[in-house]
Amino acid sequence: MYNDIDLAALAEVCENAWDAFLVFKRTQVSQRALLMRTIATALEETGDELIAVAMKETNLPEARLRAERGRTIFQLLQYADACEKGDWLEIRIDTAIPDKNPPKPDIRKMLVPLGPVAVFGASNFPFAYSTAGGDTACALAAGCPVIVKAHPAHEETSTIVAQAIQKAVEKCGMPKNIFTHVYGKSFEVGKALVTNHRIKAVGFTGSYGGGKQLFDWANQRPEPIPVFAEMGSVNPVFILNEKLEHEYATVAQQYAGSITLGVGQFCTNPGLLFATKSPGLDEFKLALATAIKEINPGTMLHTGIAKAYASKREVALSQPSVSLVAESSTAPNEGQGQPTVATVSGEQFLANPLLHQEVFGPYSLLVECNDTNQMLQIARQLEGQLTATIMGTEADLKSNINLIEAVKNICGRIILNGVPTGVEVCLSMHHGGPFPSTTDARFTSVGADGIKRFARPLSFQNWPNSLLPEALKNENPLHMWRTVNNQLTQSAM
Amino acid sequence: MYNDIDLAALAEVCENAWDAFLVFKRTQVSQRALLMRTIATALEETGDELIAVAMKETNLPEARLRAERGRTIFQLLQYADACEKGDWLEIRIDTAIPDKNPPKPDIRKMLVPLGPVAVFGASNFPFAYSTAGGDTACALAAGCPVIVKAHPAHEETSTIVAQAIQKAVEKCGMPKNIFTHVYGKSFEVGKALVTNHRIKAVGFTGSYGGGKQLFDWANQRPEPIPVFAEMGSVNPVFILNEKLEHEYATVAQQYAGSITLGVGQFCTNPGLLFATKSPGLDEFKLALATAIKEINPGTMLHTGIAKAYASKREVALSQPSVSLVAESSTAPNEGQGQPTVATVSGEQFLANPLLHQEVFGPYSLLVECNDTNQMLQIARQLEGQLTATIMGTEADLKSNINLIEAVKNICGRIILNGVPTGVEVCLSMHHGGPFPSTTDARFTSVGADGIKRFARPLSFQNWPNSLLPEALKNENPLHMWRTVNNQLTQSAM
Known part of the structure; x- marks a missing residue:
């Protein structure tokens, strides 16, 4: 034109x-x-x-x-x-x-x-x-x-x-x-x-x-x-044990919403969720799956973006040991993005840098860590991010000080018990972060x-x-x- | 060692x-x-x-x-x-x-x-x-x-x-x-x-x-x-007409001192002086020459720096139309740097980028501009500097507003009626400047x-x-x- x-x-x-x-x-x-x-x-x-x-x-x-x-x-x-x-x-x-x-x-x-x-x-x-x-x-x-x-x-x-x-x-x-x-x-x-x-x-x-x-x-x-x-940024979320055990249902609801908000097309979309293997995590996965299935695919910004999403989602899902947790029950039309959550182990995540990358759209990967040590190891190796989120009770926070410090090193905004989507326009907002989320x-x-x-x-x-x-x-x-x-x-x- | x-x-x-x-x-x-x-x-x-x-x-x-x-x-x-x-x-x-x-x-x-x-x-x-x-x-x-x-x-x-x-x-x-x-x-x-x-x-x-x-x-x-x-930086100094006419002797004394301070080994050493052709400029040149001749060569930081100075000085002095204004009457010993002032026309300066470069040591080039327009043209083409200095009376400043604005664009500190050498350690000091004086x-x-x-x-x-x-x-x-x-x-x- x-x-x-x-x-x-x-x-x-x-x-x-x-x-x-x-x-x-x-x-x-x-x-x-x-x-x-x-x-x-x-x-x-x-x-x-x-x-x-x-x-x-x-x-x-x-x-x-x-x-x-x-x-x-x-x-x-x-x-x-x-x-x-x-x-x-x-x-x-x-x-x-x-x-x-x-x-x-x-x-x-x-x-x-x-x-x-x-x-x-x-x-x-x-x-x-x-x-x-x-x-x-x-x-x-x-x-x-x-x-x-x-x-x-x-x-x-x-x-x-x-x-x-x-x-x-x-x-x-x-x-x-x-x-x-x-x-x-x-x-x-x-x-x-x-x-x-x-x-x-x-x-x-x-x-x-x-x-x-x-x-x-x-x-x-x-x-x-x-x-x-x-x-861009994958905006990692660290869900700690007690929080997961006590509030898995609420957290699952909250995150199903955040992952799919605006068809996942926000720079602060949470693309990685970390939790440690536990009965709480099993319950969380079930609740998240139920919620994701109910969310309809949405039309993406343009067909190029929708195609890129479909193909990156495919590549991510086909990585070794990655398995689907849930996708929306309704199949997407052309130009739409299908809400999707997948899962992988902490080991595989550490071994495969491709899993660290953004899949721009309503996609999130749940990484199941063996324990908090592995979660710490991952936090120390993650690339720079616009945001990172900690979901934890007071007891969780007290027993994960090193994790919180490691997370601070890789992000521009650290959120407690919230979702990263939603960027308030105010003086205290830092919308930036270590490379590669920004260049400065x-x-x-x-x-x-x-x-x-x-x-x-x-x-x-x-x-x-x-x-x-x-x-x-x-x-x-x-x-x-x-x-x-x-x-x-x-x-x- | x-x-x-x-x-x-x-x-x-x-x-x-x-x-x-x-x-x-x-x-x-x-x-x-x-x-x-x-x-x-x-x-x-x-x-x-x-x-x-x-x-x-x-x-x-x-x-x-x-x-x-x-x-x-x-x-x-x-x-x-x-x-x-x-x-x-x-x-x-x-x-x-x-x-x-x-x-x-x-x-x-x-x-x-x-x-x-x-x-x-x-x-x-x-x-x-x-x-x-x-x-x-x-x-x-x-x-x-x-x-x-x-x-x-x-x-x-x-x-x-x-x-x-x-x-x-x-x-x-x-x-x-x-x-x-x-x-x-x-x-x-x-x-x-x-x-x-x-x-x-x-x-x-x-x-x-x-x-x-x-x-x-x-x-x-x-x-x-x-x-x-x-x-590094050549720290240009713009000497305006009325100032030159009324105060050539004082300015010459001040600058002979600044050019040779610490054998010219300061990052804020004034390497370029700009003035317009006038009887005042002729008087200034004479006074500056007299002062420079009387200043003894000094020992430089190490022989490598002294050798580099001697060779860069030689190259600068051998450029087309560059002529010597004065050098110290005492010849330098090995390892010493000889105070030197040279001169060139505004046209030649504009035509020869080599003359814009720093000669690290007690050297300064006096550029004789045809008029204030040519001085403005030069100021607009100069590279980034740590400092720039305006020497002018109130009347000079009022009639050279565009020049002053152009000079602000190329430096990190703009000095009025002073010398750039001497960097006060205080909060209001900006010791930095546009590229290539610094990288940020x-x-x-x-x-x-x-x-x-x-x-x-x-x-x-x-x-x-x-x-x-x-x-x-x-x-x-x-x-x-x-x-x-x-x-x-x-x-x-």
Whole structure:
């Protein structure tokens, strides 16, 4: 429907974004916050049309899409507040000590924007992690122009959202090239974007293969740039003995729901369950099987994803010693994903790295460990994850301290007695994790701390008050929290 | 004098560091601060012996070495205070809202250590950027074990410092493998260390070639890890017209001193001076020449560095249209570096990338621009720098806003009417900068914010108060500043 941008035009887009950066970086945080709120309003105004188009392109249900647009608007508003409040600027001021030997100069530090950011949205979140999603919101808050490459699976949806953003940019009197929307189904467009010298950072949500490729291109540039790629995760769940024995029925219900939520197409979908062999585990398996059988197959995002699910599920089920626990009683139609739980022993799991990999869809593997030692051994060998979950009673937790510590080492969020699906948009959320779940464990893609991905510190030494940025002036005209001579304060100096 | 560690032994060192990490990461910040203060005391106690050995190995003068050890002790104490105070933990707490739909869980986030860190020290700072230097201090503060590879140019100095650290580790009852000192003159040791899967970050201070190689190895690992390499900088200085006209004599004196300070062996040494052709510039050149002629050659760190300086200086001086402004009247002895200033036109500078490169030593190139437009064009094309300096009157600054903005884009610290040499150890200092001055512009290697290089966020969802880390408990027992429900506060909840 849309033609790929040609590479000469793309290079011009990047130059224009750079020119826009020179203006945009000098805007006040209040102006950027206003822009983000105006985008939120414009997104609200896309009304039923956007939902209808997104339903057609993504197969996601209407209620889910309306909720996701609501979340996207909420994100923009929340990050706008955070942008304006300015805690993210990490302001540090040390005043001069002229009679020190040698004299100590006045030094003031704050974060400044990196430059134009390339954003590659997600197929599974057409709004919240796409065109006007978290990456775009954070980059604009930081003062960075954004170039979004429309996701090939929902280009029309992306176009409508991009138009809403462009309308808001115009309304706010901002340089139009702080936001550009380009099309590119081909490999070449993505590569040209990431390797263009005007691009200073990359945001990505998608597969390991895609994210790692962008990361490699970015690091091989003459000037390497940061890539924030969220690349998926199997989100292991460790169900401890007493919990299993006492609450197997509740846990089974909870997890049957979490595994199949949104046809298993969330990055926090629990793909691995660990428990030790016991009568409790047998009961849990039965209860989980009963629950899974009753859940109907759902239509996946597009046929390519459904086909990939069917084939990866097949491969996983055909591994040595893997056996089916249950699948939905209703057979899937074309394009649907069939809820499935399989099981394998701890030994086999340790021996077969393929079993550690994500099967994107409503699939989970229950690993039956011989004992808690084996569970610990597995936790110590697992790859990096967005989340990990411990299901345990107080007694379980007390007797599994080493396990909990091992689990902390491999994840960005550790959940107790809950499910990993559901990513709250708030400052305390860390949606990130050790490689390979992301390419940079130090930054989050959800919550206002994500703004810091697109900024770097700059120190001003010996500048007179009148020439400093507003955030650094003595009077503290923006009423920000600042660390002045090692003390956090909101006062003027 | 010392044999390279063999690679099997090095792998064991890394395993041991990992085991120590599992204990060390659970220590309280107060325990780590105590460790750092104990290291500071042990370093103090190295007394005259350390200074004598360092003088022999580095050719640095006694007063400079005593001052540098003082700075290293000061760093350890300052970062210990910051470690204990805990601002760097970036604590965010959002309390539960059970009646929200869906219910919002309690989520609390703080930074946690990455794991064992490999540190490669600098030849030009045997204390402050080496064995017990900023990288080691920051990594220990974060809760990361450290493996230092002794710099081949000062292995004996490094050994004495390492013994002081080991004594302090023992005195504090910490696991001994939180600090290991290894020797390796060969390429293989460095590579094996950076590519060992137990190593989770790298700190480096040195040449572009060395830093970039570590960066590439780290990014090509199955699990890429962050490399914080500070790789040098030419620290451009832009001298504006009115300043030049009115204060050429003072500026010339100031810069003759800065260019030759420590025989030009500082990473913030000003290697490029930009000014526009004018009678003021002619006067400045004369004054600078007079000053440079009077400064005696100094002994460089070792003969290899002195030879490299002589040859790079020769290459720089032999470039088309480059001419000598002045060199010290006294000829250098073997091992010494001769103070030198050369000049070239703006056109030639733009045309010849070799002239943009660092000549490590007491050398600076004065670039004579046709006008401020050409100066702006140059500023827009310069590579990333640790620092950049503007010398200007108020009128100069007002008429050069675009230049100042362009300069901000390429540096980590922007100095007004001063010299870049002299890096204050304080929170507001950013000692970092866009590539190629460092591999990660988002982090500093001086000041307590450098602790954050070795940490990543971890969110705790739905954990009871009793099982949370001290820093996240309701009572706020460590009296830290925390953002609770979006408000910074030091209060208990």
